[in-house]
Amino acid sequence: MKHWFLTLMIAFCTISVFILFIIYPQETLEASLNGLNVWGKIIFPSLLPFFILSELLISFGVVRFIGVLFEPIMRPIFNIPGAGSFAWIIGMASGYPSGAKITAKLREEEQLSKIEAERIIAYSNNASPLFIFGAVAVGMFHDAQLGLLIAVCHYMGNMIIGFCMRFYGTKSESPKKITEKNFSLKQAFNQMHLTRIRDTRPFGTVLSDAVIQSIQTLLLIGGFIILFSVLSNLLIVIESTQIIVWTIAGILSALSISTEFSFSIFTGLFELSLGSYLIANEDAGSLLQKLILVSFLLGFNGFSVHAQVASILAKTDISFAPYFFARIMHGIIASILTIFLFSPMYLSKQGAKLETMPVSQEPVFSFFAFTLEKMMIYGTFITITAIGIASILYIQRTYK
Template identity: 30%
Template sequence: MKRFLFLLPFLIMLSFLLLFPDTSFTCAASGLMLWFETLLPSLLPFMIISNLLIRTDLLKKWIRIPSGLWHRFFALTCDGAYALLLGFVCGYPMGAKVTADLYRENRISKKEAEYLLTFANHPGPSFLSSYVCLQALGQKALILPTYCIIYLANYLCCLLFRKKADHSAIAADTCPPAGNEKEISIQSPLGEILDTSIMNGFESITKLGGYIILFSVFQGVIKKVFTPLGPVMYVMCGVTEMTTGITALAGTGWSLTFLYPMLLGITAFGGICVAAQTKSMLAGTDLSFGPYVWAKLTNFLLTGLLAFLFVEII
């Protein structure tokens, strides 16, 4: 039964591809262009450089100075803070990818990795400003409030799931000053490390492209089947694939009181497509996916509530 339920969406998509080839082609092409024009140029360089830094063991040289900040406010080691920073700068799903890479390289413990998954994988500032505020809502004035709401809700998630932090690893994480750190010994030639980092980056970005195309087609199925339901269909599109769903919701003409909390809530949640991408980034590890799911549902509620209060009060 589990296998049938897992395969059912793909059987539905296959039927959709055969019955509506023109619509399915348009949906797939839309997903492909989203990947090619947005994700490929914006994420691939970060993926390659991130892999290179992790494999050459240069992380603490970058983030050792504010070690007290990572320990006190986020309950993270200096290595774990790198996943938080990359997740913040790059957005989905770089936080999850760097977390998994650090865990594979034994830079962080399993407990810290699962704790990181509850708040280090979130939308990046460029996506929030350019896509959500300017393109979807058309309101430049909402950029700063959107930053505050999204990242405040994310930090509240960090506090709510703080009991999952690896406090023993934090106590042992001294992050020594630069003058006392020993020279790093690199086991493999730099050229080989660079090649491996490039191939790892291309493998990861190709996976993301496949997920985006699949979920774009599935979104076409939703629009075809649930169009008579109106608002429900738009919400389902947003929950399925965040980016195109946000565009669909923005075109409904709903009042800002309802639209803004819904858009930010879906952005904080990331959609099922981002969840699938995140799961794929954890492949080859024994990290549990449960903490991520619960944290994202919590983040959805917190973000929606903060956005609603902002619209109503401010």
């Protein structure tokens, strides 16, 4: 009976959404174009190089090299093998969902156990520096100095989550024999060489596989971004969000935060970028309140990113539950860190600058803001070119 009810609910929701698409075609099209614009100009060109490079590094044994080298650090602190450091670093550098993709890949390569992969996935899916410094600090708050505060709270919160997750699954995990390990470049190089020679594919095949797999993953990500952009917009159009918004308003009121942010928070729970933008441009509330809420959304990721991660993990035996729980905790921890670090990391520096800064001084150059600006100009061209190259490679392989 339970399974029949679930089937009926899924069918009802799917049909309802389809009917909404028909009733509100203009709103559906606008939301789709907004999602496509973000994906094509920023997400695709910024993640593609990292995805291709990570595929190559895994194939050539470099990840195995890093794993052996960092085993003495990662095992005692985070209770994971050294290969997990690669997923963590790539996750911080390129942003979500690259951390999830690398973790799933390492699990498929059997460099991680199921429990170890679930530990890593909980804290390797970060916002990228480009998004924090360029999109959030400069693009939304128009203040490059806020980037450091947001980044420190975000990445420090993830490190705390990582340390806490070292205790996850210890009871069900088979006991490991702990041996004293030191840094060994020779052993690391040997393992890298063995991993490389086991892969008998020619370099051209390895490269084309990396391009095709990376673009397939990014196309999947683009689909989820567009879908959730449409769903969140339709929920707003049909005014079915009042109960959730009132609940969020009650929570904000209990935390002494302006309830005017409740609608922005609801939007951000679905799509992180749009919710953060609405919070930053809200007239109500103080700057600290806005930063607290944005830090929470950055830690939580939003249901759009959650769906992307779930689709990546679906091909493995990695459970989604630890990731979801860790995202909630990361959002809370990052918000608390923002409260404590706002004054020493931002207000104190702003006070000193206001006393010494000339009125005519030009804004501080931001590398991340500059990169984001170039992405907005050339991102679409990069996206179309990359998809075209991948299509040619795929056709050649199919008819070879």
